[in-house]
Amino acid sequence: MEFKTSISMSTTEDGPRTLLLGIISPRNRATNPQDYLEEFVNLVETLGVEYSKTWFTKLREIDKAHFLTKGKREELVKLCAEHQIGQIICSESLSPLQQRKLEDITECKVVDRMQLIIEIFKNAATSAEGRIQVEMAEIELLKTRLSGQGIEMSQQMGGIGEKGPGETYKEMVYRILKTRYAAAKKKLDVLQKSRDVQRKMRVESETPLVCLVGYTNAGKSSVLNAVTQSEVLVENKLFATLDTTTRTFFCDNRKILMADTVGFISELPHHLVAAFKSTLSELKYASVLLHIIDIHNPAWKDHIRVVNETLGDLEIDANTPVIHVFNKADLMTAEQLEYLEIDLLQYKPYVLCSTLSKEGIADVLELLANTLKVVAPAKKK
């Protein structure tokens, strides 16, 4: 049985016209509004959805039932009618009630941040593990939205008019989702077991593990490629990497493993973080974390905060040493870098580099070797 949750991709004659609803709310106020909204549009474009209209607005408070306050709701209804909107993509995560209420008043399909990011993850997942984790996140979402408009729930199994002893349609869907989730979880557990075996072998061989972490599109895969001379997929796209790729390299005559994994984003739904715990589990065993930051992105400080918060959510040992790698330095002028120097000092130990010009990559390796000498000393022969 297929359930319709997907986002309509285009504005065709018979397809719905899409409105991008970007909201600055008390929930995301710590972030620069313009950067936050630009990133939202970038997410929608990553998915390739065509949209007809954008409406960016600021909310003083969040209405528990509708998310939008009364005045904003009225504006939204008017806007949707004026532009014949059929689908609204909202920059925020909505509760099932808020989503349903917005759908009711606008008579449009409403897609929230959670669903948007899940769709992007779905397109990017290539490994069995990645696909299963996305499936599990989607099932969780469907379960919470079960009472939403997307699936007609009022039906009773059995004949028309029968109140019947049989289960309701909602109960049946719930049961199927539960079975699917359990099957996916079972497959994931098998994969997790083989990951555990590999990890045990690595720990026994005492090969240090360096994990790349960072905001999406910061250049994590590019750093992996530059350091380990690999050719992992690098794209100017959010969430190009969803799976963990591990490569071996030699640093200071020592064999080291470097793992690249899924990037983070602000307001990354907790659901999704939980679903990707399997992929992200390597982070718990890292000898060192290389935190890659796109220094050219004006929101880089917010990005560092988001990454640190997400690492906290994942319960990564706060004592794991972190090296801050400020990447894309080639896009900055010498004056700009000089101006930033005081700020950067707060993130010691740090390195400035560019995976494009390769400037600073030797410094990354040097700092890494020195850090590993302390945290994971090489075996004495």
Ligand SMILES: Nc1nc2c(ncn2[C@@H]2O[C@H](COP(=O)(O)OP(=O)(O)OP(=O)(O)O)[C@@H](O)[C@H]2O)c(=O)[nH]1
């Ligand atoms: N100018 C410049 N661009 C860079 C540099 N490093 C990476 N990029 C570009 O930044 C974009 C993102 O790079 P990735 O390495 O894919 O970034 P990522 O952090 O792995 O991204 P996700 O996997 O999507 O989270 C690509 O277009 C890269 O070519 C750099 O040093 N300078």
Ligand SMILES: [Mg+2]
């Ligand atoms: Mg990547």
